[in-house]
Amino acid sequence: MWVIVMDDKQGRSIPILAISMGDPSGIGPEVIVKSLSARDIESRFQALLFADEAVMARAAACCGLERFWSTSSEIPARAELQGCLLVDSRRRSSGSFQPGSRESGEAQIHHLNQAVQALEMGLADGLVTAPVSKKAVSLVLPDFRGHTEYLARRAGVAEDEVTMTFVSQRLAVSLVTTHIPLAKVPGSLTEAKLDRTLRHLFEMIRRVLGKDRPAIGVAGLNPHAGEQGLFGVEETDLLIPWMNRVRSRSPGFSIEGPLPCDSLFRDALAGRFDGVMAMYHDQAMIPLKLGGVGAWTNLTAGLPYVRTSPDHGVAHDIAGTGKADECGMSLALQRAAAVVFRTGPSR
Numbered sequence: 527m528w529v530i531v532m533d534d535k536q537g538r539s540i541p542i543l544a545i546s547m548g549d550p551s552g553i554g555p556e557v558i559v560k561s562l563s564a565r566d567i568e569s570r571f572q573a574l575l576f577a578d579e580a581v582m583a584r585a586a587a588c589c590g591l592e593r594f595w596s597t598s599s600e601i602p603a604r605a606e607l608q609g610c611l612l613v614d615s616r617r618r619s620s621g622s623f624q625p626g627s628r629e630s631g632e633a634q635i636h637h638l639n640q641a642v643q644a645l646e647m648g649l650a651d652g653l654v655t656a657p658v659s660k661k662a663v664s665l666v667l668p669d670f671r672g673h674t675e676y677l678a679r680r681a682g683v684a685e686d687e688v689t690m691t692f693v694s695q696r697l698a699v700s701l702v703t704t705h706i707p708l709a710k711v712p713g714s715l716t717e718a719k720l721d722r723t724l725r726h727l728f729e730m731i732r733r734v735l736g737k738d739r740p741a742i743g744v745a746g747l748n749p750h751a752g753e754q755g756l757f758g759v760e761e762t763d764l765l766i767p768w769m770n771r772v773r774s775r776s777p778g779f780s781i782e783g784p785l786p787c788d789s790l791f792r793d794a795l796a797g798r799f800d801g802v803m804a805m806y807h808d809q810a811m812i813p814l815k816l817g818g819v820g821a822w823t824n825l826t827a828g829l830p831y832v833r834t835s836p837d838h839g840v841a842h843d844i845a846g847t848g849k850a851d852e853c854g855m856s857l858a859l860q861r862a863a864a865v866v867f868r869t870g871p872s873r
Contacts, residue, residue, distance in 0.1 A: 540571055541651040541866040542607060543859060544641040547577035548656025550633050551625040552840025553850035555585035558656055560852035561859055562610055563591050571863035573610040574601070574650050576637040580621030582612060588848045601644050613640060625842045631662035638673075642680060645831050652832035652862040653677075656855065657840045660705075671705040673835065674826050681830050686719060688828035689726035692814055692837060693734050693861070694821050697794055699802045699810050700727040711806045712747065712760055717768050720803075724772065726827035727801045728779060734825070734865060740800035743790050744769060744783030747805045751784045787813075822854070823861045834862040 545562075548554030559582060562573055575582070579597055586593055595610040599617065616636060623630040638658070644650040655673050663670045670676055678688040691700040702723045703714050724742070731740045744765065745751075748758030755762045765784040772781055783790070787804075791813035794802045804810035814822055814837070822837035836854030844850055 541863045542572045542574055542604065542649070543652050543654050543862055543866075544644040544650035545573055545575045545577075545654045545859070546634075546638040546641040546656060547575070547581065548634060549625075549630060549659045549662065549840040549842075550578055550581040550619075550621075550623040551630055551845060552657055552659065552842055553838075553845050554656030554658075554840065554855075555581050556589055556845070556848065556850045557836065557852040557855035558582070559586045559591055560589055560850075561856040563594055564856065570860060570867075572607055573859075574607065574641075574644055575610060575612045576641040576644070577612055577614060578616065578619045578621065578633055578637070579612055579614045580619045581623070581633075584621045584846075588846055590848065601640070601647070601649055604649055613644075615640065625840075625845075626659060626662050628662070628665040630659065631664070631666040634658045634663050635666055635670075638676075639680075642677065652834070652866045654855075654858050654862050655833065655835040657836065657838060659840050673833075674704055677826060677829055677833060683828060683830070687722060688826055689723050691726060691730050691825050691827050692810065692822040693730060693825055694817075694823075696735065696797070697800065697802070698727060698730045698735060699794075699804060699814060700724075700730070700827070701804050701807060701810055703806050705807065708806065708808075712758075715747065715760060715764060715805060717764070720765075720768050722828070723803055724781075727803060728777075730825060730827055731801050733868075734861070735800060737800050738778070740779050741798065742779055742781045742801040742803065743785055743794055743799040744781060744803045745787045745790050745805055745809060746784035749786070751786045821857075823858045825861070825865075832862050832865050834858040834865075 595612045597612045599615045601613055641653055645653055674690050675685050678685050689700050690704050691698055700723050702719050703711055731737050747760040752758045752761035761784045787809055795817050824835045826833045836858045838854050
């Protein structure tokens with residue numbers, strides 16, 4: 527049984543993390559049970575797991591683990607939470623869901639909403655989300671494009687005011703745009719979005735990596751960063767004037783760019799930069815995953831609470847085999863707890 531321990535210097539109890547199950551037919555349940563069963567997390571956080579109990583029991587069995595949680599149909603008061611508590615208010619599942627089905631989408635959004643409700647009620651300090659199937663959830667919510675956008679809307683925050691950021695041990699990467707078609711990216715880039723992304727990137731570097739005067743690189747949108755207008759004008763018309771204005775404000779950090787994406791990420795992964803601004807989703811995700819899946823944590827900047835997730839998807843092809851690597855989920859849990867504990871809940 528886990529117990530609440532106190533930090534003698536700060537006098538605060540360890541954080542309570544609300545964890546959503548994600549896709550019940552994906553690897554989320556397996557990486558959750560593997561992560562939460564590890565002994566070395568006992569003093570870092572307590573777990574309030576919102577999930578289908580039958581799904582989690584199947585996940586534990588396929589991973590060779592014993593059930594280690596208690597179960598409730600309601601969210602308990604903070605003072606009543608002991609150990610790892612699984613909250614399941616549905617209680618009607620066989621534990622088997624068809625990948626990509628509406629039933630699966632309903633379960634995913636239900637448990638996510640319950641986890642967010644725990645945060646809104648002050649019963650949890652941070653949110654950790656297992657991967658969802660965007661297609662399955664969109665059968666229930668047609669406008670669903672991902673956790674980042676959905677959580678922003680639920681929190682009453684404009685989608686343009688949150689930033690998807692990936693953080694490793696020494697590098698943070700923020701995306702100016704997220705889940706939109708590639709053809710819409712050029713027209714979606716604005717100075718306001720660039721300002722927001724840079725502000726959130728700087729905050730994440732300072733908050734998570736502990737660096738107050740970081741070196742930041744900005745990726746160009748076009749091949750060779752536009753080659754002075756030969757391959758596109760977004761760099762000359764938008765990025766360069768914006769960066770000149772940023773530098774004129776003496777922001778307290780160095781900023782370089784716009785730089786060709788290939789050389790920028792090579793240099794960033796080698797240690798030249800502490801942070802990178804990427805213009806669109808795959809511009810960041812391809813080099814990051816080549817740099818090591820499980821080494822990055824997705825943190826959503828701009829929400830009124832701490833939210834993290836692992837750096838991988840649902841992986842239906844290996845779900846149910848017990849082979850899923852829990853490193854990404856373990857890191858997401860540990861990083862959420864560390865950020866909450868160090869800075870306090872961001873509610």
